[in-house]
Amino acid sequence: MASFSLSNYFKKRKITLRQELWIALLIVIFVGFVSSVLISTNSAKSYFSTQLYLKNVDNASSLALMISQLDKDPVELELLVSATFDTGHYKRIELQDPNGEVIIKRTFTDELEASAPNWFKAIYGLNVQPGVGQVNNGWQQFGTLFIESHSQYAEQALWESALKLFFSFLIVAFFACIVSAYFLSRILKPLDDVVYQANAFGEKRFIKSKVPRTFEFARLVQSMNQLSTRFSRIIKEDSKRLEELRFKSQHDELTGLANREYFGATLEAHLQKSKDHAHGALFLFRIVNLDQISEQISRVEMVNFLRRFSDMLIGFLELNQEHFSENYIARISHSDFTVLFSDIDDIEQLSERVKVMHQAFIEEYKSVKLAIPHSCTYILKEDSRFDVLKRVDELLKSGNTKQVAVRAKEVDSKQKSELFDDATSWQSAIESALDNQTLEINSLPVMSFTGQLMQNQLGLSLELGGQLYRASYYYQWANRLKLLARLDWGLIKQLVSEYNVEPPNELISVELSSQTLLDDTALASILTYLSAFPELASKICFDIRESIAVSEIEIFKDFCEQVRCMGAKVALKRVGPEFTKIKKIQEFGLEMIKIDSVYGHNISYSQDNQTFLRGVCTLAHSIGIKVVAQGVTSQDDLDTLINLGFDGVIKES
Numbered sequence: 001m002a003s004f005s006l007s008n009y010f011k012k013r014k015i016t017l018r019q020e021l022w023i024a025l026l027i028v029i030f031v032g033f034v035s036s037v038l039i040s041t042n043s044a045k046s047y048f049s050t051q052l053y054l055k056n057v058d059n060a061s062s063l064a065l066m067i068s069q070l071d072k073d074p075v076e077l078e079l080l081v082s083a084t085f086d087t088g089h090y091k092r093i094e095l096q097d098p099n100g101e102v103i104i105k106r107t108f109t110d111e112l113e114a115s116a117p118n119w120f121k122a123i124y125g126l127n128v129q130p131g132v133g134q135v136n137n138g139w140q141q142f143g144t145l146f147i148e149s150h151s152q153y154a155e156q157a158l159w160e161s162a163l164k165l166f167f168s169f170l171i172v173a174f175f176a177c178i179v180s181a182y183f184l185s186r187i188l189k190p191l192d193d194v195v196y197q198a199n200a201f202g203e204k205r206f207i208k209s210k211v212p213r214t215f216e217f218a219r220l221v222q223s224m225n226q227l228s229t230r231f232s233r234i235i236k237e238d239s240k241r242l243e244e245l246r247f248k249s250q251h252d253e254l255t256g257l258a259n260r261e262y263f264g265a266t267l268e269a270h271l272q273k274s275k276d277h278a279h280g281a282l283f284l285f286r287i288v289n290l291d292q293i294s295e296q297i298s299r300v301e302m303v304n305f306l307r308r309f310s311d312m313l314i315g316f317l318e319l320n321q322e323h324f325s326e327n328y329i330a331r332i333s334h335s336d337f338t339v340l341f342s343d344i345d346d347i348e349q350l351s352e353r354v355k356v357m358h359q360a361f362i363e364e365y366k367s368v369k370l371a372i373p374h375s376c377t378y379i380l381k382e383d384s385r386f387d388v389l390k391r392v393d394e395l396l397k398s399g400n401t402k403q404v405a406v407r408a409k410e411v412d413s414k415q416k417s418e419l420f421d422d423a424t425s426w427q428s429a430i431e432s433a434l435d436n437q438t439l440e441i442n443s444l445p446v447m448s449f450t451g452q453l454m455q456n457q458l459g460l461s462l463e464l465g466g467q468l469y470r471a472s473y474y475y476q477w478a479n480r481l482k483l484l485a486r487l488d489w490g491l492i493k494q495l496v497s498e499y500n501v502e503p504p505n506e507l508i509s510v511e512l513s514s515q516t517l518l519d520d521t522a523l524a525s526i527l528t529y530l531s532a533f534p535e536l537a538s539k540i541c542f543d544i545r546e547s548i549a550v551s552e553i554e555i556f557k558d559f560c561e562q563v564r565c566m567g568a569k570v571a572l573k574r575v576g577p578e579f580t581k582i583k584k585i586q587e588f589g590l591e592m593i594k595i596d597s598v599y600g601h602n603i604s605y606s607q608d609n610q611t612f613l614r615g616v617c618t619l620a621h622s623i624g625i626k627v628v629a630q631g632v633t634s635q636d637d638l639d640t641l642i643n644l645g646f647d648g649v650i651k652e653s
Helices: 002-012 018-067 074-087 118-126 152-202 216-251 260-274 290-296 299-319 347-363 386-396 421-435 473-479 482-497 520-531 546-551 554-566 605-620 635-646
Strands: 090-097 102-107 131-137 142-148 280-286 326-331 335-342 374-378 408-411 439-448 451-464 467-469 509-510 538-545 569-575 592-595 626-630 646-648
Touching: 002 439, 018 090, 018 131, 018 142, 018 152, 074 090, 074 102, 118 152, 131 592, 142 439, 152 216, 216 260, 216 605, 260 326, 260 335, 260 347, 260 386, 280 347, 280 386, 290 299, 290 386, 299 326, 299 554, 347 374, 421 451, 421 473, 439 482, 451 473, 473 482, 482 509, 482 520, 509 569, 520 554, 538 546, 538 554, 546 554, 546 569, 554 569, 592 605, 605 626, 605 635
Parallel strands: 374 408, 451 509, 509 538, 538 569, 569 592, 592 626, 626 646
Antiparallel strands: 090 102, 090 142, 131 142, 280 335, 280 374, 326 335, 439 451, 439 646, 451 467
């Protein structure tokens, strides 16, 4: 019964190819070792037996001849035989008359001291025939002489020879194992690459491997590389098609800026994020006499003029990035251009710089009468999209005077923070909350459309001024003050303290900022710390913003590799306009992508966005990536997302 169970155990137990090859090698080495020892020992036994027999024959012939020449005096015969017996290693010397009667007989009956074990003597004992010689007396036969040498000496020599052979072949077998291990590792090196590639396919990373020289492995690797190439080609073609579709549906054909529909969705998403803490501003630029200009110049010149004006605005934004964190520029009508700023510090200063820029631009077009007024306003927490657009439009109309080509109208109604007014106070409050651990983890569930919990998206609430505030309230200040890496570290420590004892059953997602990802020390600290809790690490999914993955592709790739080694997962957050720019996305092994709320808002009314998102879902699902939407609350929009192929939605609280 025990043997039956053991047999079943070995049948069920999985064994690797490397183990099988090692077993085969060891069997071959063992068989060669044993057979070499046995064959050599048997050959030595045969050699000793032959030599002893020849010795018996030679000695019997010599002694018989000597006795034949002597007188047959019994005393002399006795002395001669005894002397011969005592000087040689003989087991028996016997002289018989022609009738078989014993005349003289000497026999060795003692045991020699030898180290050969009994089992060896039983197997390899020498059975040597005695030498026979005829003794004559004149012309008549006197008798027959039998001489038998002692075999125990030969058996001892055979045992010592067998021991030397055993240890010699054992050393040879040991070195054979070392050499076999080296060549086996060389032979199986391509197999390790194949296994790594196969595991990468299982992790949704479609990579290529170097084709080895071994014919069988080369065929396998070539087939897998072809599969990876096919996926890469499909993804590249789909990405290109999606990018063309997205750009066409979201951008103005002449200037390449965002169109009115896309900008409206962006503004709506920004206003939703500003419910806790308003931190943006809106600028509106208008070329008031654009119709008259179009009558004075050709269509080609008109197109070049609009593109030149757009490039001027883009260049201005690039030169003044220190005054805001993000900007969104769009052409919302024939003559209106607008820019949405996030976390802007002073719109009056920026407005004055715009006036200087416009004045220089007008000087380049003296041949036509340009008038480029603009208005700007801060965004308030209670603003709707209609409110803020109406406010900047009315400001622009109220300041419209045809005599001035460049003018500005500002509303300095920046909403003051209820807590702090300056950067020093914000920094002190955030650092104090982190140092004193007056913080709390909050979560947003990511639900599938079948009602299953896909993951919990975690955020960090800080106690500021005696009250807990979510990240949307303090994020912009933390970003400006370069405190995001510390906030990420605080979130990770709080996460470990709450979940280490009893890790959750579902995935928990944690966003890492660009400041953490670009700081080697901060990132290494987080990953090393989490590696000490492997069970918890396997439940973590790191969220990285799409913009970081695009701008720092090599850093992002290394990060994905490190995270995968510790058992965690990676997702892309705020996915949208730059998704198709991520090269070789099939090699990152992403768990999920989270579509930006700009695309999900009013998706049921946007056919172009539906086409784009359907393509994103198809591309993502082809490499095993889940797709969820953020900031969608309308039931019509949710139904549309289901039809487009989305897997779930982030439930906003």
